[in-house]
Amino acid sequence: MFLEFFMRTGLRVLLGLTAAAALTVGGSTAASADAAATGWKWGPIHSTDGHATAKGKVVVTQSALQIRGSLSDTRGKGCSWVLLRWQSSGNGKWSSAGYWNCTPGTGTFRKNVAHPLQIKAKVCRGNSSRPTGRCTSWKTVYTQGG
Structure with a gap:
Protein backbone atom coordinates (compact mmCIF):
# COMPACT_ATOMS: atom_id res chain seq x y z
CA MET A 1 0.00 0.00 0.00
CA ALA A 30 15.16 36.17 -25.54
CA ALA A 31 14.88 38.71 -22.72
CA SER A 32 14.14 36.10 -20.07
CA ALA A 33 16.91 33.85 -21.41
CA ASP A 34 19.29 36.81 -21.27
CA ALA A 35 18.27 37.63 -17.70
CA ALA A 36 18.60 34.01 -16.60
CA ALA A 37 22.03 33.47 -18.21
CA THR A 38 24.65 32.21 -15.78
CA GLY A 39 27.20 34.92 -15.28
CA TRP A 40 29.16 37.40 -13.23
CA LYS A 41 28.14 41.05 -13.00
CA TRP A 42 30.77 43.76 -13.25
CA GLY A 43 30.86 47.53 -12.94
CA PRO A 44 29.88 50.21 -13.01
CA ILE A 45 33.22 51.65 -14.07
CA HIS A 46 33.34 55.44 -14.62
CA SER A 47 35.82 57.50 -16.63
CA THR A 48 37.90 59.82 -14.47
CA ASP A 49 35.76 62.82 -15.51
CA GLY A 50 32.54 60.87 -14.75
CA HIS A 51 31.02 61.36 -18.23
CA ALA A 52 31.42 57.73 -19.37
CA THR A 53 30.15 54.65 -17.55
CA ALA A 54 30.31 50.95 -18.43
CA LYS A 55 28.77 47.98 -16.64
CA GLY A 56 27.73 44.49 -17.61
CA LYS A 57 27.95 40.77 -17.15
CA VAL A 58 30.26 37.94 -18.24
CA VAL A 59 27.98 35.06 -19.25
CA VAL A 60 28.46 31.43 -20.20
CA THR A 61 27.49 30.54 -23.79
CA GLN A 62 27.61 27.19 -25.57
CA SER A 63 31.12 27.71 -26.93
CA ALA A 64 32.77 30.44 -24.87
CA LEU A 65 32.22 33.25 -22.42
CA GLN A 66 30.57 36.43 -23.61
CA ILE A 67 31.21 39.90 -22.24
CA ARG A 68 27.92 41.82 -22.35
CA GLY A 69 27.61 45.40 -21.31
CA SER A 70 26.27 48.87 -21.67
CA LEU A 71 28.25 52.04 -22.26
CA SER A 72 26.74 55.38 -21.31
CA ASP A 73 27.77 58.82 -22.52
CA THR A 74 26.50 61.85 -20.59
CA ARG A 75 28.00 64.57 -22.79
CA GLY A 76 27.21 65.57 -26.34
CA LYS A 77 30.85 66.45 -26.96
CA GLY A 78 33.28 63.58 -27.48
CA CYS A 79 32.72 59.85 -27.06
CA SER A 80 32.71 57.25 -24.32
CA TRP A 81 34.96 54.21 -24.70
CA VAL A 82 35.21 50.85 -22.96
CA LEU A 83 38.39 48.89 -23.60
CA LEU A 84 38.44 45.15 -22.91
CA ARG A 85 41.44 42.82 -22.50
CA TRP A 86 41.43 39.10 -21.89
CA GLN A 87 44.16 36.53 -21.36
CA SER A 88 43.86 33.16 -23.12
CA SER A 89 44.03 30.07 -20.94
CA GLY A 90 45.49 28.18 -23.92
CA ASN A 91 48.59 30.24 -24.67
CA GLY A 92 48.61 33.05 -22.07
CA LYS A 93 48.46 35.78 -24.75
CA TRP A 94 46.38 38.92 -24.32
CA SER A 95 43.74 40.05 -26.82
CA SER A 96 41.69 43.23 -26.79
CA ALA A 97 38.65 45.03 -28.18
CA GLY A 98 37.23 48.53 -27.84
CA TYR A 99 33.68 49.86 -28.09
CA TRP A 100 32.54 53.47 -28.25
CA ASN A 101 29.37 55.52 -27.88
CA CYS A 102 29.35 59.03 -29.34
CA THR A 103 25.75 59.99 -28.59
CA PRO A 104 24.31 60.97 -25.22
CA GLY A 105 22.58 57.94 -23.76
CA THR A 106 23.37 54.27 -23.45
CA GLY A 107 24.52 51.73 -26.04
CA THR A 108 25.26 48.03 -25.66
CA PHE A 109 28.08 45.71 -26.69
CA ARG A 110 28.87 41.97 -26.74
CA LYS A 111 32.15 40.16 -27.24
CA ASN A 112 32.73 36.39 -27.30
CA VAL A 113 35.98 35.28 -25.69
CA ALA A 114 37.10 31.65 -25.68
CA HIS A 115 38.33 30.28 -22.36
CA PRO A 116 39.91 33.35 -20.74
CA LEU A 117 41.99 33.21 -17.57
CA GLN A 118 40.97 36.78 -16.80
CA ILE A 119 39.13 39.72 -18.31
CA LYS A 120 39.86 43.39 -17.59
CA ALA A 121 38.08 46.61 -18.58
CA LYS A 122 38.81 50.32 -18.52
CA VAL A 123 36.61 53.27 -19.41
CA CYS A 124 37.84 56.40 -21.20
CA ARG A 125 36.75 59.53 -23.04
CA GLY A 126 37.78 60.03 -26.64
CA ASN A 127 36.68 60.78 -30.17
CA SER A 128 35.14 58.51 -32.80
CA SER A 129 38.58 57.13 -33.73
CA ARG A 130 40.22 56.36 -30.41
CA PRO A 131 40.28 56.98 -26.66
CA THR A 132 42.11 60.21 -25.87
CA GLY A 133 42.19 60.38 -22.08
CA ARG A 134 40.30 60.48 -18.80
CA CYS A 135 40.83 56.70 -18.49
CA THR A 136 40.42 54.60 -15.40
CA SER A 137 43.02 52.01 -14.52
CA TRP A 138 42.38 48.44 -15.68
CA LYS A 139 39.68 46.79 -13.54
CA THR A 140 39.43 42.99 -13.36
CA VAL A 141 35.87 41.97 -14.26
CA TYR A 142 36.38 38.18 -14.40
CA THR A 143 38.96 35.70 -13.14
CA GLN A 144 38.80 31.99 -13.94
CA GLY A 145 38.00 29.99 -10.84
CA GLY A 146 37.38 33.01 -8.71
Whole structure:
Protein backbone atom coordinates (compact mmCIF):
# COMPACT_ATOMS: atom_id res chain seq x y z
CA MET A 1 0.00 0.00 0.00
CA PHE A 2 2.82 2.42 0.87
CA LEU A 3 4.54 1.66 -2.44
CA GLU A 4 1.32 2.31 -4.36
CA PHE A 5 0.86 5.69 -2.57
CA PHE A 6 4.50 6.61 -3.19
CA MET A 7 4.26 5.76 -6.89
CA ARG A 8 1.06 7.82 -7.37
CA THR A 9 2.54 10.81 -5.49
CA GLY A 10 5.84 10.52 -7.34
CA LEU A 11 4.02 10.37 -10.67
CA ARG A 12 2.06 13.55 -9.84
CA VAL A 13 5.26 15.37 -8.91
CA LEU A 14 6.96 14.16 -12.08
CA LEU A 15 3.99 15.26 -14.22
CA GLY A 16 3.99 18.66 -12.50
CA LEU A 17 7.72 19.14 -13.15
CA THR A 18 7.30 18.08 -16.77
CA ALA A 19 4.48 20.58 -17.28
CA ALA A 20 6.50 23.34 -15.62
CA ALA A 21 9.48 22.57 -17.85
CA ALA A 22 7.27 22.60 -20.95
CA LEU A 23 5.83 25.98 -19.99
CA THR A 24 9.29 27.37 -19.36
CA VAL A 25 10.64 26.17 -22.70
CA GLY A 26 7.50 27.08 -24.63
CA GLY A 27 7.07 30.50 -23.06
CA SER A 28 10.67 31.65 -22.89
CA THR A 29 11.77 34.81 -24.65
CA ALA A 30 15.16 36.17 -25.54
CA ALA A 31 14.88 38.71 -22.72
CA SER A 32 14.14 36.10 -20.07
CA ALA A 33 16.91 33.85 -21.41
CA ASP A 34 19.29 36.81 -21.27
CA ALA A 35 18.27 37.63 -17.70
CA ALA A 36 18.60 34.01 -16.60
CA ALA A 37 22.03 33.47 -18.21
CA THR A 38 24.65 32.21 -15.78
CA GLY A 39 27.20 34.92 -15.28
CA TRP A 40 29.16 37.40 -13.23
CA LYS A 41 28.14 41.05 -13.00
CA TRP A 42 30.77 43.76 -13.25
CA GLY A 43 30.86 47.53 -12.94
CA PRO A 44 29.88 50.21 -13.01
CA ILE A 45 33.22 51.65 -14.07
CA HIS A 46 33.34 55.44 -14.62
CA SER A 47 35.82 57.50 -16.63
CA THR A 48 37.90 59.82 -14.47
CA ASP A 49 35.76 62.82 -15.51
CA GLY A 50 32.54 60.87 -14.75
CA HIS A 51 31.02 61.36 -18.23
CA ALA A 52 31.42 57.73 -19.37
CA THR A 53 30.15 54.65 -17.55
CA ALA A 54 30.31 50.95 -18.43
CA LYS A 55 28.77 47.98 -16.64
CA GLY A 56 27.73 44.49 -17.61
CA LYS A 57 27.95 40.77 -17.15
CA VAL A 58 30.26 37.94 -18.24
CA VAL A 59 27.98 35.06 -19.25
CA VAL A 60 28.46 31.43 -20.20
CA THR A 61 27.49 30.54 -23.79
CA GLN A 62 27.61 27.19 -25.57
CA SER A 63 31.12 27.71 -26.93
CA ALA A 64 32.77 30.44 -24.87
CA LEU A 65 32.22 33.25 -22.42
CA GLN A 66 30.57 36.43 -23.61
CA ILE A 67 31.21 39.90 -22.24
CA ARG A 68 27.92 41.82 -22.35
CA GLY A 69 27.61 45.40 -21.31
CA SER A 70 26.27 48.87 -21.67
CA LEU A 71 28.25 52.04 -22.26
CA SER A 72 26.74 55.38 -21.31
CA ASP A 73 27.77 58.82 -22.52
CA THR A 74 26.50 61.85 -20.59
CA ARG A 75 28.00 64.57 -22.79
CA GLY A 76 27.21 65.57 -26.34
CA LYS A 77 30.85 66.45 -26.96
CA GLY A 78 33.28 63.58 -27.48
CA CYS A 79 32.72 59.85 -27.06
CA SER A 80 32.71 57.25 -24.32
CA TRP A 81 34.96 54.21 -24.70
CA VAL A 82 35.21 50.85 -22.96
CA LEU A 83 38.39 48.89 -23.60
CA LEU A 84 38.44 45.15 -22.91
CA ARG A 85 41.44 42.82 -22.50
CA TRP A 86 41.43 39.10 -21.89
CA GLN A 87 44.16 36.53 -21.36
CA SER A 88 43.86 33.16 -23.12
CA SER A 89 44.03 30.07 -20.94
CA GLY A 90 45.49 28.18 -23.92
CA ASN A 91 48.59 30.24 -24.67
CA GLY A 92 48.61 33.05 -22.07
CA LYS A 93 48.46 35.78 -24.75
CA TRP A 94 46.38 38.92 -24.32
CA SER A 95 43.74 40.05 -26.82
CA SER A 96 41.69 43.23 -26.79
CA ALA A 97 38.65 45.03 -28.18
CA GLY A 98 37.23 48.53 -27.84
CA TYR A 99 33.68 49.86 -28.09
CA TRP A 100 32.54 53.47 -28.25
CA ASN A 101 29.37 55.52 -27.88
CA CYS A 102 29.35 59.03 -29.34
CA THR A 103 25.75 59.99 -28.59
CA PRO A 104 24.31 60.97 -25.22
CA GLY A 105 22.58 57.94 -23.76
CA THR A 106 23.37 54.27 -23.45
CA GLY A 107 24.52 51.73 -26.04
CA THR A 108 25.26 48.03 -25.66
CA PHE A 109 28.08 45.71 -26.69
CA ARG A 110 28.87 41.97 -26.74
CA LYS A 111 32.15 40.16 -27.24
CA ASN A 112 32.73 36.39 -27.30
CA VAL A 113 35.98 35.28 -25.69
CA ALA A 114 37.10 31.65 -25.68
CA HIS A 115 38.33 30.28 -22.36
CA PRO A 116 39.91 33.35 -20.74
CA LEU A 117 41.99 33.21 -17.57
CA GLN A 118 40.97 36.78 -16.80
CA ILE A 119 39.13 39.72 -18.31
CA LYS A 120 39.86 43.39 -17.59
CA ALA A 121 38.08 46.61 -18.58
CA LYS A 122 38.81 50.32 -18.52
CA VAL A 123 36.61 53.27 -19.41
CA CYS A 124 37.84 56.40 -21.20
CA ARG A 125 36.75 59.53 -23.04
CA GLY A 126 37.78 60.03 -26.64
CA ASN A 127 36.68 60.78 -30.17
CA SER A 128 35.14 58.51 -32.80
CA SER A 129 38.58 57.13 -33.73
CA ARG A 130 40.22 56.36 -30.41
CA PRO A 131 40.28 56.98 -26.66
CA THR A 132 42.11 60.21 -25.87
CA GLY A 133 42.19 60.38 -22.08
CA ARG A 134 40.30 60.48 -18.80
CA CYS A 135 40.83 56.70 -18.49
CA THR A 136 40.42 54.60 -15.40
CA SER A 137 43.02 52.01 -14.52
CA TRP A 138 42.38 48.44 -15.68
CA LYS A 139 39.68 46.79 -13.54
CA THR A 140 39.43 42.99 -13.36
CA VAL A 141 35.87 41.97 -14.26
CA TYR A 142 36.38 38.18 -14.40
CA THR A 143 38.96 35.70 -13.14
CA GLN A 144 38.80 31.99 -13.94
CA GLY A 145 38.00 29.99 -10.84
CA GLY A 146 37.38 33.01 -8.71
